[in-house]
Amino acid sequence: MATALLTASCYNEGTLVNNPAPLLQYQHKPTEARLLTLAKSYAEAINQNLKDQVIHPGQYADYGVALAKLGLQEQANVMFNNEKTFFPNSTKYVEFLKRTYTPNLFADNHFDTSKIDVKALDSIRVEYTPEELAAQQELEADPEYQKMLKLQQLEEKEAKAAAVKKAREERAKAKKAERKAQTKAREKEKREKEQAKKAAEKERAKAKKAEQKAKEEAKKAERKAKEEAKKAEIEAKKAAEKAAADAKKAEQKAQKEAEKAALKAQKEAEKAEKAAKKAQKEASKASQESDVEAEDE
Amino acid sequence: MKHTTIFITLISLLLVVSCKSEKKVTTYEDLYKEQPFTILIAPTQDNTKRPQEKSTQDRVLNEELDMAATFLQQSCVEPLVSQGYYAIPPLAGNTILQKYNKSYRELMQGNITDLHSLYGIDAILLVAIHKWKEPEVNEVVVFAEYTLRSVKTGQELMHTWVRGDKLQPVDDKGEPIELAADYKFIQTTQMEPRLAHRCLLLQGMSDFALRNMPTSASRWMFKQDQYTSANPNFYSFLMNPDGSIEREKYNEDAFGNECFTD
Numbered sequence: 399m400a401t402a403l404l405t406a407s408c409y410n411e412g413t414l415v416n417n418p419a420p421l422l423q424y425q426h427k428p429t430e431a432r433l434l435t436l437a438k439s440y441a442e443a444i445n446q447n448l449k450d451q452v453i454h455p456g457q458y459a460d461y462g463v464a465l466a467k468l469g470l471q472e473q474a475n476v477m478f479n480n481e482k483t484f485f486p487n488s489t490k491y492v493e494f495l496k497r498t499y500t501p502n503l504f505a506d507n508h509f510d511t512s513k514i515d516v517k518a519l520d521s522i523r524v525e526y527t528p529e530e531l532a533a534q535q536e537l538e539a540d541p542e543y544q545k546m547l548k549l550q551q552l553e554e555k556e557a558k559a560a561a562v563k564k565a566r567e568e569r570a571k572a573k574k575a576e577r578k579a580q581t582k583a584r585e586k587e588k589r590e591k592e593q594a595k596k597a598a599e600k601e602r603a604k605a606k607k608a609e610q611k612a613k614e615e616a617k618k619a620e621r622k623a624k625e626e627a628k629k630a631e632i633e634a635k636k637a638a639e640k641a642a643a644d645a646k647k648a649e650q651k652a653q654k655e656a657e658k659a660a661l662k663a664q665k666e667a668e669k670a671e672k673a674a675k676k677a678q679k680e681a682s683k684a685s686q687e688s689d690v691e692a693e694d695e
Numbered sequence: 696m697k698h699t700t701i702f703i704t705l706i707s708l709l710l711v712v713s714c715k716s717e718k719k720v721t722t723y724e725d726l727y728k729e730q731p732f733t734i735l736i737a738p739t740q741d742n743t744k745r746p747q748e749k750s751t752q753d754r755v756l757n758e759e760l761d762m763a764a765t766f767l768q769q770s771c772v773e774p775l776v777s778q779g780y781y782a783i784p785p786l787a788g789n790t791i792l793q794k795y796n797k798s799y800r801e802l803m804q805g806n807i808t809d810l811h812s813l814y815g816i817d818a819i820l821l822v823a824i825h826k827w828k829e830p831e832v833n834e835v836v837v838f839a840e841y842t843l844r845s846v847k848t849g850q851e852l853m854h855t856w857v858r859g860d861k862l863q864p865v866d867d868k869g870e871p872i873e874l875a876a877d878y879k880f881i882q883t884t885q886m887e888p889r890l891a892h893r894c895l896l897l898q899g900m901s902d903f904a905l906r907n908m909p910t911s912a913s914r915w916m917f918k919q920d921q922y923t924s925a926n927p928n929f930y931s932f933l934m935n936p937d938g939s940i941e942r943e944k945y946n947e948d949a950f951g952n953e954c955f956t957d
Contacts, residue, residue: 414772414784418894419884425765425785426758455776456784463786487733487781490815495787498794 414454416443430468430524437464441514448513453484459492466499468522475500479509716944722925723909726852729845730912731817733781735788735810736771739764740799740823760827763893767822767839770894770901775820779911783816791816799823803842810846818852819844822901825954827893833863833871833936835892838954841904855904856929856950861896864936874938900932903942 415421420439424432440461447454462477475496482492496504526534537543720727741764746753768785775782783791791814797805803821810816821842828836836859843853863871873881873888881891907926910916929945 414776417883418766418769419886421769421785422762422766422884422894425769425789426762455781456772456787460784460786463790485781487815488783490813491733491783491787491791494794494814495790498790 413443413447414457414460415439416446429527429530431526431530433464433467434519434522434524437461437468438516438519440464441516441519445513445516448511455485456481456488458484459488459495463495463499466495468524470522471500471503475503475506476508476510479507480511482507483509483511716924716927718922719907719909719925720921723853725845725848725850726843726909727918727921729817729848729850729852730917731780731843731845731852732911732913733783733815733817734775734820734843735783735791735814735816735818736768736775736785736820737792737799737802737822738789739767740821742823742825743827759887759890759893762890763827763897764824766894767824767897767901770898771820771822771841771905774902774905775908778906778908779914779917781911782820803844806849807844807846808849816846818846832869833865834860835896836860837893837896837900838950839897839900841901843908853908854928855926856945856954857900857904858931858945858950858953859896859900859934860931861892861899861934862936863892874936876938896934899934899940903932903940 415436417439420432420436424436440457443454444457444461447457458477458481462474462481465471465477466474478492478496478500482489493504741760743760743764745757745760748754748757772782772784795810795813797807799821801807802819807819810819821840821844823840823842824837825840826838830836839857839859841853841855841857842851844850845852863877864874866872871888877888877891877895880886880895881888884891884894886894904926909918909920926942927944929947929950931941931943931945933941933943935941
């Protein structure tokens, strides 16, 4: 409640007093009767603000001062605590007010933000000044005032009757609306159930379809995999054959090259043999020649 | 509803009338810096000259002026609250000041820092009425001064001098006619029409002067309006018979001459 009111108070400030006259009259000439009128005015303004869900800064503090001055210490203390609760920045000065007006209840921090019973203030007996009494008597003697009072009472009565009638009508209206809302809610529930059933069936069909599709896709994938495996096998065979042919070719080539090398080596050996023979021949020739020369000599 | 209407009218008037005047960021520079929240409204300093009570008429007039001065303090509460400040209400405020026991001059110029430490007050609003005039049967004029003083630093956060003027429409015979709004106020408060007109003028002036202040730092709008126009330090405030409001910058010397000389 307090939080809601505090939040609301940020947007609307309400009014300190609905009618500025009681405060003005009390401040101008403070009398008990005027103080009581002012207290009632504050109580009415607070109730109005509660109805509008707003709190006016300082309203509880001022109402508390008025109550304390009227001798209602306990109620005043509650109002001071209300002010402190709603407006923590007011703590210091409200504590000063508590020390001044309700010192015995200083430690009592009980607060109550419910509607104020304005009529309870009527039971307070206040002393009227002779001037006020005279003015009151003068006012009461005035036929215009009496007429106005009667009119006011009549208006109040009419307003009360109208309010009762309105409340009754509103209750009936609310009941009717409730019944209508209940029927509507039932219909809505039914509709929703049917819709949910349909949706579930649809979902089931969808799921079945999806399952079939998945199966088909799996088969397809299997087939494809098999084909691919076969293809791979053929390719591997081909590659192996090619590799064998290549190896054979390489072997033949190597054999040819070895034969070539052997032939070349044979030729070279023959060549070397020939050269050796030639050298031998030449050597024998040379020794023969030297023998001849030696014989000659 | 009534307050909202007044507020909207005043805001739109402010925007239209004061295109060339100083911005709030300059006029209320210290207020933006200090960001006061809890404001105490001191009782009105009434500097008006009063007739000696030789007749009932004099007595009635004096009483009327006393009540109008008392009303000025009360009229400052709503505009401050609507701007997001915490205004200490009259009964509680007066209890504090009775205990504090300092004169208007001391509150205006002296050291008042203990108001913060003792009562948690950030600033004090001092209001004064210097003169009442009734140039015509259907016209009432008042010279008033509004000062917002920081309790912590003693600096003036706002200081405005206003010449308020309220005109009432008149009938063919030259007799004043009550406007619907004025009539409603008179009916609610059961005030004498002359007093009611003084109170209505003071209420209008307080609304106009204080709703021009930046909103309190507790509101999200704080600093949003710092480049909008501020009221001049001296200005005249006219409430026309048709209910419209006019504001005009006033020359300081002319204000002084009219306000402080007979």
